[in-house]
Amino acid sequence: MAVHPLVCISSFCLLPLAFMLDQDSTLDCVPRRSVPYHSESAHIFHEEGVSNxxxxxxxxxxxxxxxxxxxxxxxxxxxxxxxxxxxxxxxxxxxxxxxxxxxxxxxxxxxxxxxxxxxxxxxxxxxxxxxxxxxxxxxxxxxxxxxxxxxxxxxxxxxxxxxPFxxxxxxxxxxxxxxxxxxxxxxxxxxxxxxxxxxxxTELRNSWLNEPTFVSMAHMPESQQSPKEDDDKVYLFFSETAVECDCYNKLVVSRVARVCKGDLGGERTLQKKWTSFLKARLDCPVLDSQVPHVVRDTYRWCDPRKHWKDCLFFAVFTPQFDTSQLSAVCSYRVGDISKVFAEGKFKTPVAVETFIKWVMYSGDVPVPRPGACIDSEARQAGITQSLDLPDRTLQFIQDRPLMDQAIQPKEGKPLLVRRGPAFTCIVVQQVQAKDGGKYHVLFIGTEDGMLLKAINHGDEMFIIEQVQLFPAPHSVKILRFSKDLIYAGSDYAAVQVPVATCGRSSSCLDCVLARDPHCGWDDVTGSCIAISATERGLIQSVKEGDASLCPTAAPVPVVNRSISPSENVKLLCASPSALAISSWEQDGRHLTSSRHLQLLPDGLLILNATESDAGLYRCVWAERSKGRKYVVAAAEYQLSMKGDSRSTPEARRAGASMAGWQTAVAVLLLLLLALLAWNFYSGHLPLPRMCGKTRGGSDGSRDHAADHPDPTASGWSEDKLLVPSSHNFRSNNNHTDGNGGKEDDATRVTLSSLQFIDDESEI
The missing domain is CATH 2.40.128 (Lipocalin)
Structure with a gap:
């Protein structure tokens, strides 16, 4: 069967995309920990009858x-x-x-x-x-x-x-x-x-604003440390229908625009209109998509010790069509944005047959430069305010406010691309870790009411955790933070959560593998604490996630459990990390899921327990971090059957076999007696004489009896329990001995719908 050439070409073009999807590096970036809504760790505000x-x-x-x-x-x-x-x-x-x-x-x-x-x-x-x-x-x-x-x-x-919407x-x-x-x-x-x-x-023209969706605004003090005595700027982020796109359907693109704070408009042209309004396309390339993603929210971050050009805008992007579920985060350097507006080429409209096409302007640019703020060079030319700008400059910017060059992200690609519920808003905090490094911690709200906490180091994005903010899913509409607290708003309520909850990590390994710049392991107190809470040295590895720095942990205590035949038993072993893979062993033998054994995310379920289920069970979880694998024994259980042999299925089967043997012997005895009676009746054997007294003696008689064996039930003995080996791990399991103390009722599951099935029939 012949294959259409277009199919071959399409398949070839999709190979890079398929390869990138297969890499699974950032698309399915899984939060290491998922935290459900906890009222004790969150403060919520809501009044009846009030919303939004x-x-x-x-x-x-x-x-x-x-x-x-x-x-x-x-x-x-x-x-x-x-x-x-x-x-x-x-x-x-x-x-x-x-x-x-x-x-x-x-x-x-x-x-x-x-x-x-x-x-x-x-x-x-x-x-x-x-x-x-x-x-x-x-x-x-x-x-x-x-x-x-x-x-x-x-x-x-x-x-x-x-x-309102x-x-x-x-x-x-x-x-x-x-x-x-x-x-x-x-x-x-x-x-x-x-x-x-x-x-x-602004002017009421499509070339200025064309069906826009406004997102956010920010003020930049660009007059500070400016050799040209430039003016401050106000930046506007939005999306709009692209006028420059040659498309049959409307295509939405992301924009950043800026105006000068001292702009007063023109004298004749652009009266009471911005003379400094310029805009440029904002790119956030997601998997080389031909359809651009749309900006949803931005956050300005500045280091007060650095120049304003080094400030960053962090922006979240979502797809404009429902065919993709990929959201992204890109960052932009203010100096790069400013350079495009100050030195970049302009686009200009050109009439082509029946429509207008926007192309790069290659003609002469008026002086002063259109869209520029009033600086020292303009003042030297006698232009002290925008009202003094010549009409040629004003007419140029009135017709051509769009820049030809697009603004590219700082690293040339997104910091994070993730499949799932759409991102809605973002705030960013810089944290100095114990290793001396400074990390941007991203807090991202989603449409399903989650707050993602993530860091980016080099080419790697790592999602530390996701926290459910509200009792029920509600889209996060706004995020703010102050000091060590995050504030989120939705149509339903406002909520406050801490930026770090180090106490969720109960071991050094868990604390270090979380790679949270806010947290470190304190070996003195044996707890994971905020780095701001102490001056002592803490164990932390944000870049590498190197848990080999942790001290040797104590062995996991063995929990003794006594179980009954046909009982359904659950052994708990909850992993602290979604990145960890758990496995179970019984007496050193690897276990897999079956109808009898169910491997669950939080433990092992044994259905219809039998004697063969007695033994030493060991739960192990393994987690990889930067190419290294860490294996932890999280729990150990010693299971033994309780009761004597008569209460076991084996004893019941042994009793049934003994009863059958006794029945067979009785049948044989009846046949023997019938045979003897027939021989006496036929005269083949003489009848025995009656016993009586004679003088001087007595006649003896010979008794005929059949020996009946005394059958006894065969008992059973439990297998020897394996002596647990020592492991250098720590566990939070606290249980009493199953033979001498209380049993852990929380680990026993009774399923009334499941019945014990004995495949051996009694004789």
Whole structure:
């Protein structure tokens, strides 16, 4: 059968992808530990009837977390957010709800006031905005004397979205609000706007913003240490429909845009419009995919001891189509982004037949450079503000705000690519480990309510753990952190968890293999503790995960268990790591799963126990780290049958055999007696004379009797128990001796639906 050439070509093209999938290095990066929701290790805040806890403002100066929700703002204790310090309601009126409903909106969901903006101002007041039943409104909020006071009344159009479910972004810089949202009720007029004494906004053109989804904003102090006395910048991350793509279908691409803080607009061209708005494509290559992934959230991280160019933006990306379940994290150096805007080529629209094609601009670029901020060179030319820019420069940037070159990630590839529930948000913390190294610890929220904690070293991404944040799965909408605490918000509730829970590791091996920069093994106390909790040297190996540094552990104690015939027994052996592979041995013999033995993730289940199940059981788990394999004996059990031989199946079978033998002997005796009677009757044998007294003597008689053997039941004896060998391991199992103390009832499982099956029939 002939094969179509396209099939061959497609197969050949897919080989690199199949090879990368087979490598399994990052796609199926499994968290080493999965932690279910624990109310004792998490503080949660939720009020009945209130939802959408998705706006946060950390006020470390007040020790408070201000939390914006639907029609309410809360002041929560920063150390324990379950403790409410104050709150204020901001509800819509019945008239506002009726007006909103009259415009076709749903009264109980859309026609509410969703708090969307919450920023600190220089005078310690807070600026707050809400959707206000599709009529955005802003105001000022104060906290004093344990009370929150709200003073609404400002128009929120262009600052806060109309639609509570529409994307937006905002930031406060020097008491000026920079916001990215929609200007109208329909959501069809996207805008990047600065609300100040000199308000300014973007042009209403598709070449500027084309059906955007706004993500986040960040301020960069680029005027610091600038030889050209440059201006500060405000960066905007978003995605939009690509104008430069020659596609039949709409293709969404990720963007980063920036404006200058001192921009005042143009004198004639671009009046009250940004003269410094430039944007570029943001790439995060995922398996050489032809369809770009879309940015969902970003986090700016800066080392205060380094230049601003060395600051990093960490961004999470998700697929724009449902055909892929791969999410990614990429990082970008601010200096690389700035260079593209300052020195890169522009794209320009060109009419080709019936459509517009965007190509690289190769003509002369006006001076001053379009989109540039006012710096020392511009001032020397007599241009002291954007109002002085020539129309040629302004006309150029009005038509060509898009850069030709795309922004590439710092390492040229993602830090992490993982298959599973989509990533939603990210925060990053730098931690200095005991080895002197500094590591970026990534905290990533997911759509199913998980918080991933991961590190990246070299080309390796390692997920330390994933923690379930809420009692039920809810998408993580926002993440913030302060000191050693992480705060997460969802539609259902807000929750607070520590950045590190070292106490979850009960052994040195477990602590070191976790490779958590926050934690180390303290050999003095014999516990895994936070590195910030002591000045002593701790055992830690973040780069290599080298657990050979751990001291020799104590042998695992043998737990004695007495079991009954036909009993279902479970032997516990929970592995501390999802990367570990467990195995079981019985008297040194490797065990595999069968109908009789079930190998479970947390132990071994023996169904319908028999005498052959007695013996020494050993649970071993093995984990690899950086090419090294560590094997640990996690548990040992000595099983023995209880009761005497008569209570065992073997004794019952022996008794049945003895009864059959006795029956056979009785039948033979009856046949012998019948034969003797027939011979007497036929005269072949003389009848015996009667016994009587005679003078001087007596006649004796000969008795005929059949010897009946006295059958006895054959007993059984238990096999000798193997003497357990010593192993240098440590266990947390605490059990009493099965012969002399209480049994561990937690390890016995009785399955009423399973019956003992005796394949040998009694005779």
């Amino acid at each position: 806890y998705t706006t946060m403002l950390l006020r470390e100066d007040l020790g408070l977390l201000f939390l914006g929700a639907r029609e309410a703002v809360y002041a929560l204790n920063l150390s324990d957010i379950s403790k409410k310090q104050a709150s204020v309601k901001w509800e819509v009126t019945q008239q506002q709800k009726a007006d909103c409903q009259g415009k076709g909106k749903e009264p109980e969901t859309e026609c509410k006031n969703y708090i969307r903006i919450l920023h600190k101002m220089a005078d310690d007041r807070m600026y707050v905005c809400g959707t206000n039943a599709y009529n955005p409104e802003c105001g000022y909020m104060s906290y004093a004397g344990g009370k929150l006071t709200l003073e609404p009344g400002e128009d929120g159009k262009g600052k806060c979205p109309f639609d 529409q994307s937006y972004a905002s930031i406060m810089v020097d008491d000026d609000l920079y916001s990215a949202t929609s200007m109208n009720f329909l959501g069809s007029e996207p805008v990047l706007m600065r609300s100040s004494s000199s308000p300014i906004r």
